[in-house]
Amino acid sequence: EDQVTQSPEALRLQEGESSSLNCSYTVSGLRGLFWYRQDPGKGPEFLFTLYSAGEEKEKERLKATLTKKESFLHITAPKPEDSATYLCAVQEGDSSYKLIFGSGTRLLVRP
Amino acid sequence: DAGVIQSPRHEVTEMGQEVTLRCKPISGHNSLFWYRQTMMRGLELLIYFNNNVPIDDSGMPEDRFSAKMPNASFSTLKIQPSEPRDSAVYFCASRGLAGNNEQFFGPGTRLTVL
Numbered sequence: 001e002d003q004v005t006q007s008p009e010a011l012r013l014q015e016g017e018s019s020s021l022n023c024s025y026t027v028s029g030l031r032g033l034f035w036y037r038q039d040p041g042k043g044p045e046f047l048f049t050l051y052s053a054g055e056e057k058e059k060e061r062l063k064a065t066l067t068k069k070e071s072f073l074h075i076t077a078p079k080p081e082d083s084a085t086y087l088c089a090v091q092e093g094d095s096s097y098k099l100i101f102g103s104g105t106r107l108l109v110r111p
Numbered sequence: 112d113a114g115v116i117q118s119p120r121h122e123v124t125e126m127g128q129e130v131t132l133r134c135k136p137i138s139g140h141n142s143l144f145w146y147r148q149t150m151m152r153g154l155e156l157l158i159y160f161n162n163n164v165p166i167d168d169s170g171m172p173e174d175r176f177s178a179k180m181p182n183a184s185f186s187t188l189k190i191q192p193s194e195p196r197d198s199a200v201y202f203c204a205s206r207g208l209a210g211n212n213e214q215f216f217g218p219g220t221r222l223t224v225l
Contacts, residue, residue, distance in 0.1 A: 032212055041218075042218055042219070043202050043204075043216030044154070046215060049212075087154070091212050097142065097159055097161075097166075097212060098156060098159075098167070099212065099214065101153055101155075102153070
């Protein structure tokens with residue numbers, strides 16, 4: 001069964017304390033891996049798409065990387081405004097549309 | 112540019128009542144998705160429309176749920192009759208023609224069925 005597992009479930013960081021969130025997946029052929037940010041009471045906000053192992057993408061303090069089994073979202077020198085739930089989703093090879101979402105990592109950055 | 116628009120943002124109803132959720136996708140997008148988010152099950156795809164045609168409704172939990180997309184700028188998700196276990200946040204998302212699968216979500220409707 002296709003699965004997407006995110007860890008940790010929750011993460012507390014001090015402002016400026018860099019860390020990484022993990023998304024491991026088991027799908028029959030990866031067509032794309034997506035990272036979203038979700039603030040309380042809002043819909044998921046698209047961040048990145050990764051397509052192949054070795055690919056990296058960056059946006060401000062965030063960098064997403066991809067291997068054949070997992071993806072990491074690295075957060076460098078986070079600020080309190082980075083506090084949110086980060087969701088990972090995978091699209092398997094034989095689907096043009098279906099995303100399988102993980103349960104998310106709740107990140108809290110304290111000033 | 113306006114993003115995906117959903118209404119109402121909050122809905123409280125009693126068991127047995129009909130509930131209609133509304134969505135306006137991003138202009139020019141040709142794919143529309145309805146999702147449900149709960150603490151227990153996370154984000155789940157309910158139904159997928161492409162060019163206003165339902166392509167995959169395998170995620171619709173029961174016959175009590177129905178969705179329509181009468182034109183490219185409007186979709187509804189209806190629950191009739193509603194039950195307490197339908198309480199969740201319902202999201203609409205849309206996707207453009209670019210060939211990737213970047214889906215853009217609306218703000219959601221928080222449904223509470225008493």
